Each structure stands twice: as structure tokens, then as C-alpha cells.
Amino acid sequence: MSEGQTFYLLITLFYLSSCIKSAAPGGIAIKKNLLKGWSIRQPMATLAGVGKSLYLAPLSPWPGAILLSSSCAKQSAKITRASAWRLLRLTHRATTHLRFISLLIFALFFAVIPYIYYLDGDSIRTRLVIGYAFFLILYASLCFFCIHRRFVPKRKAERIKHLLLNIISPWSAMRCSDDILMQGKLQAIHPLTMASLCKDSERTAYLGQALRDSIYRKEPQFTLEEVKSTLAVSGIKQSDLTxxxxxxxxxxxxxxxxxxxxxxxxxxxxxxxxxxxxxxxxxxxxxxx
Structure with a gap:
């Protein structure tokens, strides 16, 4: 295996690992599709030993997106459904440009650069394309810094750490929007509220199971009062779910x-x-x- 092949193997492995997101069991992940709106993402695995659930983010940085709501969010002050929806739309729109730039970086490293190198070898055109790719990495890192400062201004050390990591790691720059979408106020949204923002069929299924769990299980994840409150706001009748x-x-x-x-x-x-x-x-x- 040549040095170039080894380099691309490492980039691929690191990128795939960055697509795996973890959250405490009891949280919820929702993903954004281009035309279908928000839908609930089921965990691909649960690591009971370390108390983590693993979720697979969309492999392409754009147009898909994934959000995680921590299970500990239910212990904090509950964000209303209307406020959660506004925050969700605001954050998603704010990262659209960044995710598109990340998609360009993704395409350059995994398609354009290998193809140009296959045609021309170590030529001036190949070096120019590589230089353009790293220029986009720098640009995406600066965009990330500005958006991160807008939404979580108090996390300066974390912002600088991710900025440096994005600059030196192409795979990190391709997924840098995840660090904005999965932290701050979005992660503090109650899992039931997050589920209520999804399309009707998945929202009804999730809330229905949460309702029945709160009625029949000995140690339910949510209390009956929490579920009833979310059902009332969502306009779903309790009798339809039982x-x-x-x-x-x-x-x-x-x-x-x-x-x-x-x-x-x-x-x-x-x-x-x-x-x-x-x-x-x-x-x-x-x-x-």
C-alpha cells in the first residue's frame, strides 16, 4: 500500500468515526432530510457498560443533519415546544452555509483530488486543487468559529480547540457543523419536546410508547405528567395512544x-x-x- 493510499484509508476511517455520535441512554436523536422534514433516528447500538447510545449521522455533511437531546435535559428547565421549534429552525438555517462548504471539502477529498491525481499525478493542477481544498478548510473553520460564538459565546476554550482541530484535520472540518448542532440550548430540549417536532407518524409512535411506559412500567423514563403535557401541546388525544x-x-x-x-x-x-x-x-x- 502506497503512502497516498494509507493517507486516504486513515481519512476515511477518521471520517466514518466522526459520523458516530454518542448520547446517554434515554436521550433522542432526530435527523433532517431534504424533503421529509425531521424524523427520529434510532440508536444503532447501546453500550450499557459505559452508559452510551450510539447514533449514525448522515454520511454526507449536507443536506442532512442530526441533533441530539440529552436524557438529562428533562432535569433542566423545560423549553416550550414553540421555543424549541424556533431554536431548531434558527440553528439549522445558521449552519446551512457551513454544511454546504463541508460538503465541498468532502467532495474534493473523496472524489476530485483522487481523480485529478489519477489523471495528472503530482502536477501543478493537482497541487492547486489540494491548495483550494485546504483554503476551504480554513474558511469553514472561521465560519464555525463565528457561528459557535453566536450560539454558545461562553464556551471560548471549546471553540478554540475545535477551530484548531478543524484546521489540521480535514475529516473534522467536514463534520464541524455537528459541534454546533449538538450542543448548547438544543441539547437542553426535553426529549419529548424534541420528538413532538418530528413528522406526525413518528411523533405519535414515540409519544404513544412514552405514554404507555409511564402508565405500565415500574420505572418509566418519563413521568405521566410530562407525557400528558407534551400530548396536550401537540394536540394528540391520550385515548388514541392506548x-x-x-x-x-x-x-x-x-x-x-x-x-x-x-x-x-x-x-x-x-x-x-x-x-x-x-x-x-x-x-x-x-x-x-
């Missing part, structure tokens, strides 16, 4: 009221939900509803 699941098979006669998994006769508890007692589809209360 309905029994659709009976898909005649073999299923029971269901778990917490996770809505169906069961056949002979099972009394759902082991996945702290041994919640199962309910029957033939329950008179269910038939009446």
Missing part, C-alpha cells in the same frame, strides 16, 4: 398494553415490559370501546 393493536391473526387472543405486542393463549405477562399483565382482546371493556 387503544389495543389490530388483531392480525386468530391465534392471537391477548396483547401487552404497554408495547402492544400480541400473544397467543397460555401467556400471562410480557417479559419485555417488566412483566406487565396481558389483556384479552375479548375483554368486555375493549369490546365496548
Amino acid at each position: 387503544k389495543p393493536p389490530v388483531l392480525e391473526s386468530d391465534d392471537s387472543s391477548q396483547y401487552c398494553p404497554c408495547c402492544l405486542t400480541t400473544f397467543s393463549a397460555g401467556t400471562a405477562y410480557c417479559e419485555e415490559c417488566d412483566h406487565v399483565p396481558l389483556k384479552s382482546f375479548r375483554d368486555p371493556e375493549q369490546q365496548a370501546s
Whole structure:
């Protein structure tokens, strides 16, 4: 393997590692798609030993984006849904230009420079393209510094550290907007509030599970009052989230009221939900509803 191949292998590995984000279990990650709005990102792994959940950010710096809300956010003063939505839009728009510059750096290092080098070798044109790539790295680093100072002005030491890291590390410059999107006030948004900003289907599914957990689990992540408050602001009826699941098979006669998994006769508890007692589809209360 040549020195150039080794260099690109290292850049690729470092870049992929920078796409993996960690958060404490109980938090939530949402991602922005170009046309589909915000959606909930499920963790790709949970490291119980160190108390971290791992999330994979969009591999391209633009147009996708990812935000993390820490589980400890629920211990802080709760940001209202309207304020959270304004803050989310403001931060996302403020980093749009930076993420586009990061995309150009990404394209230069992983597509343009290898192609030019393949055609011309160590020529003047190759050196000019490399020089332009490092100019964009410097420009992105300065943009990061200004935006970071705008949103988290008190974190001067952290800002200078990331500035220097972005200048000397191409893979860091490609993901520098993540350091703005995943800190400050955005990370202090309550996970339930963050989920309420996503598209309807995912918002309803997340809040529905949170509601049922708060009713049936012994140690739920959120209190029933927290969930009810978020449902009221989101305009979702509690009764719509506690309905029994659709009976898909005649073999299923029971269901778990917490996770809505169906069961056949002979099972009394759902082991996945702290041994919640199962309910029957033939329950008179269910038939009446």
C-alpha cells in the first residue's frame, strides 16, 4: 500500500468515526432530510457498560443533519415546544452555509483530488486543487468559529480547540457543523419536546410508547405528567395512544398494553415490559370501546 493510499484509508476511517455520535441512554436523536422534514433516528447500538447510545449521522455533511437531546435535559428547565421549534429552525438555517462548504471539502477529498491525481499525478493542477481544498478548510473553520460564538459565546476554550482541530484535520472540518448542532440550548430540549417536532407518524409512535411506559412500567423514563403535557401541546388525544393493536391473526387472543405486542393463549405477562399483565382482546371493556 502506497503512502497516498494509507493517507486516504486513515481519512476515511477518521471520517466514518466522526459520523458516530454518542448520547446517554434515554436521550433522542432526530435527523433532517431534504424533503421529509425531521424524523427520529434510532440508536444503532447501546453500550450499557459505559452508559452510551450510539447514533449514525448522515454520511454526507449536507443536506442532512442530526441533533441530539440529552436524557438529562428533562432535569433542566423545560423549553416550550414553540421555543424549541424556533431554536431548531434558527440553528439549522445558521449552519446551512457551513454544511454546504463541508460538503465541498468532502467532495474534493473523496472524489476530485483522487481523480485529478489519477489523471495528472503530482502536477501543478493537482497541487492547486489540494491548495483550494485546504483554503476551504480554513474558511469553514472561521465560519464555525463565528457561528459557535453566536450560539454558545461562553464556551471560548471549546471553540478554540475545535477551530484548531478543524484546521489540521480535514475529516473534522467536514463534520464541524455537528459541534454546533449538538450542543448548547438544543441539547437542553426535553426529549419529548424534541420528538413532538418530528413528522406526525413518528411523533405519535414515540409519544404513544412514552405514554404507555409511564402508565405500565415500574420505572418509566418519563413521568405521566410530562407525557400528558407534551400530548396536550401537540394536540394528540391520550385515548388514541392506548387503544389495543389490530388483531392480525386468530391465534392471537391477548396483547401487552404497554408495547402492544400480541400473544397467543397460555401467556400471562410480557417479559419485555417488566412483566406487565396481558389483556384479552375479548375483554368486555375493549369490546365496548
